[in-house]
Amino acid sequence: QLQLQESGPGLVKPSETLSLTCTVSGGSFSSSGYCWVWIRQPPGKGLEWIGKISYSGSTYYNPSLKSRVTISVDTSKNQFSLKLISVTAADTAVYYCARRECNYGGGYFDYWGQGALVTVSS
Amino acid sequence: EIVLTQSPGTLSLSPGERATLSCRASQTVSSSYLAWYQQKPGQAPRLLIYGASSRATGIPDRFSGSGSGTDFTLTISRLEPEDFAVYFCQQYGSSPLTFGGGTKVEIK
Numbered sequence: 001q002l003q004l005q006e007s008g009p010g011l012v013k014p015s016e017t018l019s020l021t022c023t024v025s026g027g028s029f030s031s032s033g034y035c036w037v038w039i040r041q042p043p044g045k046g047l048e049w050i051g052k053i054s055y056s057g058s059t060y061y062n063p064s065l066k067s068r069v070t071i072s073v074d075t076s077k078n079q080f081s082l083k084l085i086s087v088t089a090a091d092t093a094v095y096y097c098a099r100r101e102c103n104y105g106g107g108y109f110d111y112w113g114q115g116a117l118v119t120v121s122s
Numbered sequence: 123e124i125v126l127t128q129s130p131g132t133l134s135l136s137p138g139e140r141a142t143l144s145c146r147a148s149q150t151v152s153s154s155y156l157a158w159y160q161q162k163p164g165q166a167p168r169l170l171i172y173g174a175s176s177r178a179t180g181i182p183d184r185f186s187g188s189g190s191g192t193d194f195t196l197t198i199s200r201l202e203p204e205d206f207a208v209y210f211c212q213q214y215g216s217s218p219l220t221f222g223g224g225t226k227v228e229i230k
Binding site for chain 2: 046047048049060062063064096098100105106107108109110112113114115
């Protein structure tokens, strides 16, 4: 059974960089057919897609966050990571990693991590 | 960007009743690339429906999806106690991928 697990600091100061890692276990990380994504959810609010990365490292970001986001992949560790620079309180959210198929018609998310709450506060 | 509007915001029903949830898109969703998720407190969303009407693996057949173009519906034929949760729709026909604001199904 595929499992995803987010890890990283739960508290980040304003203007600093938020960094999270997602570790994938149980199979399929090396498959070229899957892409890996980050999604966030502010407390009590809806979901926002942040961006995706393929196993080969090809990325695509939400235009609303593109100037501040970097997603990278470490295939040797079955991990992919999120960096969000210049954070503000508005970036406080539960951050989820998830899986989708890379093809055009596969943009739904079938496996999710449990989520990591990141609070931006001094 | 396609904006998804879900209605109602809250649905108060009793176990055994039928639930009908709506998701309306600001533009046509290409190829009916519309998914539905269920989220319970403190948990990640769970995929229920993709392609507007295809059930994901392991999802009971009391959950069904329908619609095309700009209007989509999630129906729960008979509510079970474990079905009381928040439901989100998501479109993946156009980038950026977007989600609706959610409908909470609560016990009446």
